Amino acid sequence: MVVAAVSRREQGLGKAAHRSIQGSAGLLRRFHIHHTWEWPLHDILDREMDPGQVVKDVAPSLLEFVSPRDIKTTTVTAGLARRAWVRQISGWITTPAILDYFRLWDLVSQLQLGDNEDNLIWRWTVDGKCTSKSAYQALLTASHPVPGCSRIWKTWAPLRVKIFLWLAVRGRPWTDWRRRHGLHADDHCYLCDQDLETIDHIVASCSYSHQVWWTMLAVLGADASQVGGTSLLAWWDQWRRRWHGDKQKVFALAAWEIWKERNARCF
Amino acid sequence: MLFIIAMEVLARLVTTAADDRLLQPMRSPALRHQCSLCVDDVIIFMHPNAADARAIREILSIFAEASGLKTNLAKCSIMSIYMPDDNLPQLQQILGCQLAEFPITYLALPLSARRIPKAWIQSTVEAIGRRLPGCYGPLMARSGWLIWIKFVLSAIPIYTLIVDGLPPWAIDEINAICRRFLWTGKEGSVRGKCMVAWQTVCRPTDLGGLSIPDLHLTGIALQTQWLWLQ
Numbered sequence: 127m128v129v130a131a132v133s134r135r136e137q138g139l140g141k142a143a144h145r146s147i148q149g150s151a152g153l154l155r156r157f158h159i160h161h162t163w164e165w166p167l168h169d170i171l172d173r174e175m176d177p178g179q180v181v182k183d184v185a186p187s188l189l190e191f192v193s194p195r196d197i198k199t200t201t202v203t204a205g206l207a208r209r210a211w212v213r214q215i216s217g218w219i220t221t222p223a224i225l226d227y228f229r230l231w232d233l234v235s236q237l238q239l240g241d242n243e244d245n246l247i248w249r250w251t252v253d254g255k256c257t258s259k260s261a262y263q264a265l266l267t268a269s270h271p272v273p274g275c276s277r278i279w280k281t282w283a284p285l286r287v288k289i290f291l292w293l294a295v296r297g298r299p300w301t302d303w304r305r306r307h308g309l310h311a312d313d314h315c316y317l318c319d320q321d322l323e324t325i326d327h328i329v330a331s332c333s334y335s336h337q338v339w340w341t342m343l344a345v346l347g348a349d350a351s352q353v354g355g356t357s358l359l360a361w362w363d364q365w366r367r368r369w370h371g372d373k374q375k376v377f378a379l380a381a382w383e384i385w386k387e388r389n390a391r392c393f
Numbered sequence: 394m395l396f397i398i399a400m401e402v403l404a405r406l407v408t409t410a411a412d413d414r415l416l417q418p419m420r421s422p423a424l425r426h427q428c429s430l431c432v433d434d435v436i437i438f439m440h441p442n443a444a445d446a447r448a449i450r451e452i453l454s455i456f457a458e459a460s461g462l463k464t465n466l467a468k469c470s471i472m473s474i475y476m477p478d479d480n481l482p483q484l485q486q487i488l489g490c491q492l493a494e495f496p497i498t499y500l501a502l503p504l505s506a507r508r509i510p511k512a513w514i515q516s517t518v519e520a521i522g523r524r525l526p527g528c529y530g531p532l533m534a535r536s537g538w539l540i541w542i543k544f545v546l547s548a549i550p551i552y553t554l555i556v557d558g559l560p561p562w563a564i565d566e567i568n569a570i571c572r573r574f575l576w577t578g579k580e581g582s583v584r585g586k587c588m589v590a591w592q593t594v595c596r597p598t599d600l601g602g603l604s605i606p607d608l609h610l611t612g613i614a615l616q617t618q619w620l621w622l623q
Contacts, residue, residue, distance in 0.1 A: 248621070256621035258618055261613070261617040262606075262611060262614035266610070271600055271601075272600060275598060276599040278598075279598045285539065288536075289535055289603075292603070298589055299588075300588075307585065
C-alpha cells in the first residue's frame with residue numbers, strides 16, 4: 127500500500143501522460159472525423175444506400191470545383207450550416223458537375239442533423255471497434271506489397287526452406303558477392319562452371335539444375351520439354367501455372383536441395 | 394477480484410471524506426479519484442498537510458475496525474509528488490509509515506513523477522538478453538532463431554509498451570539483440586553477417602519481411618487502445 131502526497135503542481139502528471147500518447151493521438155484523429163465531402167451518406171439518410179458510400183462517390187465531377195483544403199477541413203456541421211457547402215464550389219462549372227450538384231442538392235435537402243452525440247467508428251475493423259492488431263496494420267497501409275513474397279509463406283515447406291527462399295527472392299544468399307567480401311577469387315557457378323553464380327542462375331538457368339528439374343518432372347510424369355527460366359521468380363511462376371496440387375509444393379523443396387548440393391561442393 | 398470488493402469500502406470512505414471536506418479535493422482534472430486500487434495495491438492521493446494526514450489515519454482505523462483488515466503501516470510508504478520535502482517528517486510522524494522516493498516499482502513497472510532513470514529501463518532490455526538460449530543457440534537452425542525472436546523475445550517488452558512505451562535508445566538496443574541473434578545465433582558481433590536490413594525484416598511477410606514485430610509501431614498500436622477506451 128502506498129500513500130502519496132500531492133501538492134499544487136500535481137497537474138504535471140497529466141501532462142506527462144498526455145505526452146506519452148501523443149504519437150497515437152495523431153493516428154486516432156486521422157481515423158474518425160468525417161468531413162462534409164467525405165461523410166458516409168448511409169449514416170444520415172434514411173433511404174437505402176450502399177454502406178460506406180461517401181459524397182465523393184455520389185458527385186465525383188463536382189469535387190473538381192471545390193478546393194482540396196475545403197474538402198479536407200470542413201466538418202459536416204460547418205458544411206451544412208446555412209448551406210456553406212454551396213459557397214465552396216467555385217470556377218466555371220461543367221454540365222456533369224451541374225448534374226452532380228442537383229443530385230447532391232436533392233440528397234442534402236432531406237437532411238436533418240440529430241442532437242445525438244457523435245460516436246467514434248474505428249475504420250480499420252469491420253465492427254468499428256479499435257484493436258491493436260488493426261492499428262498495427264493501419265500503420266503499414268501505405269506500403270507496397272513485394273511481388274513473390276506472399277507465395278513463399280503459403281507454400282508447403284519447412285520454415286528453414288521458406289527462409290532460404292525469402293533470401294533468394296531478395297537475391298541475398300552469398301553467391302557471386304563472395305568475392306566482394308574477399309572470401310574467394312572465383313565467382314563462377316560451382317555446379318556448372320559456365321556462368322556467373324547468382325541465386326537466379328543456380329535455381330533456374332544452370333545446366334546442372336536443368337538436369338535436376340528434368341529428372342524430377344520425368345518421375346512425376348509431367349511434360350518436361352521446357353524447364354528453367356531467367357530468374358527464380360519467373361521459373362516459379364511458370365511452375366505454378368503448369369502444375370497443381372502436390373506437384374506445386376515440390377518446387378520449394380527441390381530449390382532447397384539444389385542449394386544444399388551447391389553448398390556441399392563449395393565448402 | 395476479492396481484493397477489489399473488499400477495498401471498494403475503503404474507496405467509498407475516502408470519497409465520502411472528500412465530499413464532506415475532511416480531505417482537500419484535488420485540483421487536477423486528471424486525478425478524478427483520490428484512491429486508486431489496482432491488483433493488490435492501494436494508492437491514496439492527499440494534500441501534504443497535517444489535517445489531511447490525520448483524516449487518512451482515522452479512515453484507515455475505521456476501515457480496520459469494520460473489516461478486520463488492519464493496515465500494516467510499516468509496509469506502507471509515503472512519497473512526495475512535486476512538493477518540497479519539509480512537510481514530510483511531520484506527515485510521517487502522524488501516519489507512522491516510511492518515507493520513500495521516486496522512482497518506485499509499481500505493478501512491476503518503474504513509476505516516477507520525473508523522468509525515469511536509464512538504469513530502470515535498462516533492466517527491461519537485460520531481461521530480453523537473459524532469455525536468449527545461450528550455448529544452445531548455435532545448435533538450432535535459423536528457423537528456430539526466427540521463432541525464438543518472434544514469440545519469445547518480442548513478447549517480453551509488450552507489457553512495458555502497453556503502459557508507457559520505451560525510449561528510442563531502448564528500442565534500438567532490443568533490436569540489436571534480436572538482430573545479432575537472427576543472423577548469428579549468439580550474442581557476439583554481427584558485422585558483415587546481416588543479409589537483409591533490419592527494417593525490412595520487421596515488415597509483415599507480404600510486404601517482404603519476416604513479420605517480426607516492429608517495436609516502435611507496436612508501441613504506437615498498443616497505446617492507441619488507451620485513447621479508444623477514454
